[in-house]
Amino acid sequence: MKTAKNAGRSGAARSARAAAREPGVSQRNLAYESFRQQILSARIRPGQFVSQRELMRLLDMPLGAVREMIPRLEAARLIVTVPKRGLQIAPVDLKLIRNAFQVRAMIEREAVLNFVRHASDEELTRIEQQHRDILARATSGKPDSRLDDDAQAADWGLHDTMIDAMGNEILSEIYRVNSLHVRLIRLDADQVRPMRVVPAMQEHLKFIDALRARDERRAVDAVAEHIENSRERVITAMLGGGAPAREARSSS
Structure with a gap:
């Protein structure tokens, strides 16, 4: 029987093998994609220490590919090298939360303005029904x-769709790297999971309604409110649900 850990590893390996079928994909990029999948499937945790050989086994990739991938992860601040301890998955603190959600808000504002102008009625209807x-x-x-x-x-799919609709590969890559930071933040606040689905869907439907009305100002305000609320839910969960998120925000 497969353990959850092995299932997660094999799932990432399948994603890497699927990517391998694409022409011109390097081993380093395959290793990075496998690492990304491990974050998305919660197999890699914030603050976790790993060795290169552990990454090799976890990602099911050769050591050379892992070594080539590490500078990319360090540049994206997804991994930090700690003297005498090895590699550490980015730990979560209030500074990371502030930075990650600030980047997200800046990029998504432009994405919403583009999406409200160019998304088809059919696409918006499909997205709305999915959320309902x-x-x-x-x-x-x-x-x-x-x-x-x-x-x-559904949540990340809508955000990714809006970002990619801008047709700017640089912004899409920045957004996806930042999204990995946001995923790590959410993994560090497991308490937020049961409390996020209903408000997140309600907030999405609010700005989907603005998108369908082609109301740029209302759409921008709604997505900004959603991102801020997401941030507050994470901070509140990390602080044990007792401390006001706004108080934590002022100190971040």
Whole structure:
């Protein structure tokens, strides 16, 4: 029987093998993609120490590819080298939260302005229905083992779609690296998971409504509010749910 750890590793390996079928993909890029998948599937945790050989086994990649990948991870601040201890997955603190959500807000503002002008009515209808379906499942009171994964796919799928619709590969890459930081932040605040689906879907529907109305100002305000609320949910969860998020924000 596969353990959860082995299942996560094999899933990342499958993603890497799928990428390997694309022409011109280097071993270093395959290793990076596998690392990214490990974050997305919560197999790599913030603050975790790993050796190069542990990464080699975790990513199912040769040591040379792992060594070539590490400078890219360091440049993106996803890994830091700690003297005498080795490689550490980026630890989460209030500074990282502030920086990651600030970058997200800046890029998504431009993405929303573009999307409100160019997204088709059919695409917006499909996105809205997807969110309403998730919200209905979240409020049904029925056990749903797939709800969190499906909600995350809908949540990040909308944001990624808006970013990619700008057609700017540089911004898309910056956004995706920053998204990995946001994922690490959320992994460090597991308490936020059960409390995020309903408000996240409701906030998305609010700015989807503005998108469908082609109301630029309302759409920008709604996505800014959503990002700020996401940040506050994370901070509140990390502080144990007792300290006001706004107080933490003022000190970050």
